[in-house]
Amino acid sequence: MKDAERQPGDRVRQVVILGGGTAGWMTAAALARTFGRRIAVTLLESDEIGTVGVGEATIPTIHWFNELVGLDEAAFLRETKATFKLGIEFVDWRGPGHRYFHPFGQYGAPLPGVAFHHRWLKARAEGYDLPLAALSLAGTLAAQNRFAKPAAEARSILSTLGYAFHFDAGLYARHLRGLAEGAGVTRVEGKLATVARDGGTGHVTALVTETGARLAGDLFIDCSGFRALLIEGAMQAGYEDWSHWLPCDRAGAVPCARGGETTPYTRSTAREAGWQWRIPLQHRTGNGYVYASRHLSDDAAAATLLANLDGEALAEPRFLRFLAGRRRRTWIGNVVAIGLSSGFLEPLESTSIHLIQSGIAKLLTLFPDRDMDPALARRYDTLLAADMDNIKDFLILHYHATTRDEPLWRHTRAMEIPDTLAARIDHYRRAGRLMVGSDDLFRDASWLAVLDGQGVTARDYNPVADTIDAATNRAQVEQIAALIARAAPTLPGHDAALAAMLAPGR
């Protein structure tokens, strides 16, 4: 249809979502909140098939989504048994016995002239041996099991903080389901049997369930998880396999009893053939071993996982299979993929729920009319692919810059890495430059934390830092480290901060 022929009445009126995992209910809640009852949203899910049932750690972009759907933070913390997260502690990744922290928020403080880390690099080049960690308030708080929220006042050191949450993904989806159904979303229980298509356009016209219910729509969102029943099953999008860079293809997950205080961070411990996560919630701790089946059997993975828990295992380990990569196309005709149906990147930097939000945000920005302008689909594909490529490079950095010596790690250390990542590492090595693009999810502080943490050393710094004389620069860097060291012990413990948020009447 030519633009001139389009009528404003061609609006999408019916959206059908296939799948009620985190992706399905996040999408349903966001659409209901955005469109109210202007659009009828129907969600088909099968209790018998169930959901992937993991996905407990988030990054600070979660605040955007929670605000979009109008979640009250205290109610959300209570209902999803959430804890606060200041970042991720990486144990044994650079090599056995080494640990570092990837904090949310900023290093140092915003001083005029040049990015703060160049001041740190200059001070270090001139003999001031200060670890990067001393310049992060979030990292310092995490090390002391404390928590505080960022302050709006830019001159306060608290403004350099950032935070996210750990939560029970099942409870989060249930919470969102309540919101979505309350806002008019219709849930249909059942299994998809066939997908009806228009013979001319190839667009999907309806989902038909095994009991014969017919769910007609203008726009279909594939949230069917790894099965990708619409985007792959019906539309045959194709898959770009990234397992040569990210060889882990399995995970065993098990909850265990909480031991002691909750910690305001995720822990990721490198192991023989992958890594183990530890995610503290209010009522239990989530654990999992992500590993490469080429290098480790399921039994050996289960034994390692169970031998490294804080407390008693609360269930048998549950195993999941996956393949790192992304769908070659994530919007075809009137089918849009959101969540695991669009691709998978292991949870090393807790990015999957972010990618769901990112898909939702892009869909809202590019929301189509019934004619399904293909330019919108191309734009969605390009943007989502860029998001995933960027995260992929960041994950590969963790695997590549290591001195570990088991077969998996020898492979990832020696493998050829994407040119984009090689260029970033090279720029950092040469002069501490981080080369972060304006749309990149991971910003300066994240790249700096992981480059430095994994042992990549900058040989020089931005010459602009030389406009500040050495003594002044060192004194200012020292002053900020001292300010952080003084501020941290004045802030509350994580459990106390959480209890204050959960207190009745808040």
Ligand code: FAD
């Ligand atoms: P699913 O949860 O699989 O939901 C699919 C839905 O489709 C279900 O409701 C199912 O019933 C329905 N369905 C499927 N087939 C049919 C059918 N034939 N008929 C009807 N309905 C059907 N993300 C993070 O952000 N942080 C983490 O810490 C994290 N950890 C993870 C750890 C592991 C090991 C894995 C594998 C993933 C992790 N993720 C994490 C990712 C996160 O779990 C997912 O992004 C999130 O749960 C979304 O999944 P989904 O809704 O796309 O798919």
